[in-house]
Amino acid sequence: MTPRALTIATSDSGGGAGIQADLKAFAAAGVHGLSALVALTAQNTVAVTAVHELPPGFVREQLEAVWDDIGVDAAKTGMLFSKPLIDVVADFLEEHRVPLVVDPVLVASSGAKLLRDDAVETLVGRLFPLATVVTPNLNEAVALVRAEGTRRELAERLHELGAPAVIVTGGHGASAVDHLFDGAGHLEIPVARHDVRATHGAGCTHSATLAAELAKGARLEDAARTAARVASDAVRDGLVDVGAGEGPVDVFGLRGAA
Numbered sequence: 469m470t471p472r473a474l475t476i477a478t479s480d481s482g483g484g485a486g487i488q489a490d491l492k493a494f495a496a497a498g499v500h501g502l503s504a505l506v507a508l509t510a511q512n513t514v515a516v517t518a519v520h521e522l523p524p525g526f527v528r529e530q531l532e533a534v535w536d537d538i539g540v541d542a543a544k545t546g547m548l549f550s551k552p553l554i555d556v557v558a559d560f561l562e563e564h565r566v567p568l569v570v571d572p573v574l575v576a577s578s579g580a581k582l583l584r585d586d587a588v589e590t591l592v593g594r595l596f597p598l599a600t601v602v603t604p605n606l607n608e609a610v611a612l613v614r615a616e617g618t619r620r621e622l623a624e625r626l627h628e629l630g631a632p633a634v635i636v637t638g639g640h641g642a643s644a645v646d647h648l649f650d651g652a653g654h655l656e657i658p659v660a661r662h663d664v665r666a667t668h669g670a671g672c673t674h675s676a677t678l679a680a681e682l683a684k685g686a687r688l689e690d691a692a693r694t695a696a697r698v699a700s701d702a703v704r705d706g707l708v709d710v711g712a713g714e715g716p717v718d719v720f721g722l723r724g725a726a
Contacts, residue, residue: 471499471683472539475676476531476557477546477573478519478582479505482512482668484716486546489669490676496698496719497680502538504530506553513668513711516582521549524556531560542683544569544675545595551587558594567682570599570631571675574608588612596630601648601688603675605637619647620654627651635692637674637699646696648689655689657696666706666715673719674699 473494480486487503494501506527510518534540543566548554561568572591574583583591592612596602604612609622617625619636626634633650637659644661647654677698681691702717710716 471680471685472502472541473497473499473676473680473683474502474504474534474540474543475546475679476504476506476527476543476548477672478507478509478549480509480511480669482711482716484513484668484710485511485672486669489672489717489719490544490546492719493673493676493698494680497677497684499541499680499683500538502534502540504534506557507547507549513713513715515713519549519582521553524552527553527556528560531557531564535564540564540566542567542569542600542679544571544679546571546672546675547573547582548591549582549587550584551590554587554590554594558590558598561595561598565598567600567679568598569675569679569682570595570602571671572602572604572608572612573671574611592629596626597632599631599633600682601633601635601678601692602626602631603635603637603671603678605671609634609636619643619645620649623647623649623654633688635678637671638696646692648692650688655692657693659696660700660704662700662704662706664703664706664708666708666710666717667703668706668711668714669717670699670703673702673717677719 475490678695
């Protein structure tokens with residue numbers, strides 16, 4: 469059967485991150501991508517100028533529609549924006565358990581806040597326990613635990629907050645390494661860092677690739693290695709000529725093929 473991966477996230481009108489990046493990553497990984505939108509953004513490479521929340525009831529309708537007919541082998545969450553949206557997603561996923569990647573999207577690469585302050589506790593309390601793995605970048609990990617620390621220390625703290633496994637991704641900070649902690653052991657995955665002004669969507673690409681690999685039945689460690697490589701390569705091939713800010717990553721290598 470064709471592997472099926474679902475993204476529960478927000479639309480990026482600039483096409484670089486969010487639902488659009490997730491579906492591209494799913495396609496590149498060879499899985500059928502499904503989507504349930506929770507919000508829409510007016511967004512480009514420079515700024516997020518507006519966010520429009522979808523009604524929670526409609527979010528559930530989307531989830532029921534894809535689950536009832538097509539089925540889901542693994543899912544990921546991205547930008548969920550508000551407490552009511554997180555609650556409806558968590559309510560549904562509690563009833564429909566599949567391998568789940570929770571990407572705790574807090575801030576856009578442009579600096580715009582993508583999760584309301586009153587929603588952070590709900591994200592941690594309701595979605596972390598449902599996750600197979602949580603994938604914050606270094607800055608998100610610090611914000612979630614409200615303390616500085618090494619990737620190893622942050623991963624342990626996030627595990628204590630309820631995440632069964634954590635990958636603190638390596639795009640930020642002095643060292644380029646993804647740090648995986650599954651509650652039993654630590655694993656560092658070296659990541660090639662590229663000095664390219666096109667990182668928009670890198671985190672989405674990482675978490676979507678991770679979900680796609682889990683949908684195909686990969687072990688978490690193997691899925692994490694693949695996601696690290698794919699996200700790094702997508703930055704390397706990023707579309708620096710698109711937009712005036714951080715250009716979008718390119719999971720298909722289109723720039724190299726042009």
